[in-house]
Amino acid sequence: MFAIVKMFGHLITVNRIKTQIFIEYLTTGTIFAENKIKEVEDREHPDPEDHVSWAFAYSFFEKDYVEIEDQRVYLGKRKNVSKLFYPQARLLTIEDLEKEFPDKDILIRNLKSARSEKVIYTKERTFQIFDEKNDVILP
Numbered sequence: 001m002f003a004i005v006k007m008f009g010h011l012i013t014v015n016r017i018k019t020q021i022f023i024e025y026l027t028t029g030t031i032f033a034e035n036k037i038k039e040v041e042d043r044e045h046p047d048p049e050d051h052v053s054w055a056f057a058y059s060f061f062e063k064d065y066v067e068i069e070d071q072r073v074y075l076g077k078r079k080n081v082s083k084l085f086y087p088q089a090r091l092l093t094i095e096d097l098e099k100e101f102p103d104k105d106i107l108i109r110n111l112k113s114a115r116s117e118k119v120i121y122t123k124e125r126t127f128q129i130f131d132e133k134n135d136v137i138l139p
């Protein structure tokens with residue numbers, strides 16, 4: 001494959017497109033959730049002992065790039081985005097929440113009004129709405 005890249009007002013033809021794999025860690029921030037992205041060699045899940053302590057979930061994705069003068073120029077959007085993996089998390093129903101976390105009445109009310117049946121209780125003690133198609137709970 002090749003790419004035509006516009007750089008400094010000039011079109012450059014690059015004959016070799018490469019792909020880099022990334023892992024994106026989701027973390028809780030002070031006010032908003034933050035994401036940390038790291039290059040990896042493959043889509044191998046981190047060992048449970050190696051899970052970063054500050055991340056409650058992670059996913060993999062790839063980006064194509066070309067090298068121009070020893071600089072990587074990334075092309076296009078993310079591709080081959082994986083499901084979202086939640087290590088050391090638990091899947092809870094509304095009934096579970098009512099029993100274990102009766103003080104979370106606002107969360108319970110919001111889940112009922114959104115017609116969501118389940119929530120993920122992360123290792124960081126946060127709650128995330130469970131998406132059956134995209135979320136995977138890991139031991």
